[in-house]
Amino acid sequence: MAKRDGLNVKMIDRLKEPGKYGDGRNLYLHVGPNGGRSWLFIYRRLGKDKMRGLGAYPAVGLEEARKKAAEYRAMLLDGIEPPKGRGAVQKKDEGRTFAQVNERYLSEHKDSWKNPDKAEGNWRNSLRDHAYAILGDKDVKDIDVKDVHAVLTPIWLKNHPTAKKIRWRIGAVLAYAAALDMRPDIDLTRSGGKLDKLLPKAKRVHIVKGHDSMPFDQIPEFVPALRGRAGIGAAGLNFLILTAARAQEVRFAKWDQMDLEAGVWNAPAEIMKAGRPHRVPLSPDALAILKALPRDSDDGFVFVGGQPGAPLSDAAMAAALKRMGRKEGVTVHGFRSTFRTWAAEKCLDVPREIAEAALAHAVGGVEGAYQRGDYFNVRRALMERWADYCRGPAA
Template sequence: MKSTQLNVKMIDRLKEPGKYSDGRNLYLQVGPNGSKSWLFIYRRMGSDRMRGLGSYRHVSLDEAREKAAEYRALLRQGIEPPVARGAVKKKEEGRTFAQLNERYLSEHKDSWRDPDKAESLWRNSLRDHAYAILGEKDVKDIDVKDVHAVLSPIWLTKHPTAKKIRWRIGAVLAYAAALDLRPDVDLTRTGGKLDKLLPKAKRVHIVKGHDSMPYQQMPEFVPELRGRVGVAAAALDFLILTAARAKEVRLATWDQIDFKEAVWNAPEENMKAGRAHRVPLSPDAIAVLKAMPRDRDGDYIFISASKPGEPLSDMAMTAVLKRMDRKDGVTIHGFRSTFRTWVAEECLDVPREIAEAALAHTVGGVEGAYQRGDYFNTRRALMERWAAYCRSAEQ
């Protein structure tokens, strides 16, 4: 971007494509084909924005300076400059909510953890609940009544889903505003008009956690589980013994296991907190691993029966519970709660931070800023106690 005050002779001689500054937010843009047009460029909310002031053939240098002065005056009053009538019009395609959502996903998904899954959940939620009202609507025409129409049918009945959809709609509209495709107004903000239209969901909706098995049942349940044949049953046994999440177990590979030190080095990309986690392996957990077939280094430990070489599916371990005729609603993730409750009630000598570290929970605040260790040796003793408790009915 060339910076100098312009004059008519200079403008007539300019041939090289680029933007040439006249100072005070006014620029002359020279296109690849030699075309020349005026731009007013300013900064707002941390990003550059521009307004076209027309072609140099129709708008003189003095007229462009006069218009730029008007726009600067508007900015001093906190008013966004309008798109001038003589400006180069933006392309009309790509202005619907559905189109902007796809653009947003393509530009942001790679920064998310597990981008393919996150993208699918994001797209499907908006397609199922928002597209009927917002999908084909120009983003500049979407108002709070439209957002309310999307959310009100599910605000009380599917409140967690509705909250996610509210946030996602807000993100797409903010993205559109950053592209100057709609007013920079946050329709979904907390405390705004939308909150006045929607009922107080917290008074009628109780957030339900993952159903967990009472820890007292584990000594009977684990031997029954170990009596079943199959990779999914072994994966569930390993999940229980390590208090890990299902994704971490499904994506575990042989090269993450240090048999000599009895450690599972779970990489950051598999962890919810985005931080690598060392898991001490009890003799029971090592026994599960050694019983698994192993073809070569680097493969997944728990391989899908229907897709050789691929990890277990999301529902494989849940299917094991169904085959065991569990009708109490216990979930796979609930076994982490079972472990945490057992520690709280049966291991009174174990500090809270040890139990939280075993679950790979991130400690926040001042405590998190100063705590750098992972209590590994103490956690090893805890996991061995947990394994012994899970098989105590066998003794």
């Protein structure tokens, strides 16, 4: 019989460093921080890594662990999920409350998100404010649908968009706990499940409200007044209006993205909502804003915040808007709607897809599959017409 590669008893007895040591064929020996040893069967299913405990060493010996791993591999080949054993690595001091598991989830996933610091803060704060009172100190294995229902009931009709996000985030944390064998792999928050039977039909009482926007006929008066105000927040807001960009895109714009000679902002994928690079034609008015700004380095932020090297804050443009006397009824993001409405009503010669491309909106369906261009030259003409309109009749 051929000698099997992998672990042997002498090797196992010498292992001191905490970690997972592979024997091959999905079998691993886990050495804990206190020197304890446990067998793990690790496999991938539906795009996720999963673990099954096979018992502690030496109570379960090497050959017995290999035999059990072979049984689990056979189950997987037959499409059967291996049962959860009692030997999975779960230390008494390992955090098992919902709040603790949520922190582990954030530490492992946040770096894959766009704008991770902001997204992490929104995630943590929403669960802290709405879920922790009921779920925070509860062991994840004991959380059931009644607990989730109790979290969502106070806000389901009152603040439905937030409630939907919290429902999804709770589900993600519980799914993560299930992958760690901390709880049964049961999706309490899935659509069409028990939770839907307990919660009222929110769509009957909730109307989705878009961002408040300024009527476009006020723009020729507003933008010249904005242009006359000092401050980086006012400059950023003016640039946002002229480019019809999102606040995040303006805040994280850098000088090396700006081609001032060609009049192009080459916005990279990482700052775009759709995750695709986007070329923005810069009108003479938008270029004038850039040329008037201080420039420390080619890789620095265009609109610099209060701290050296930091981007403009989230609140700076909103504060500039309030200082203009627009405390209610208008939002920074709403200027994209203002531009889109102006294009639809005042530029009847401009096809719909041109205005959508100016907003970096993707064209869906079959049309999107065949349309690979970005209408750049046509969009340049549109954005110059928009800048002319924003300049006002006095200009």
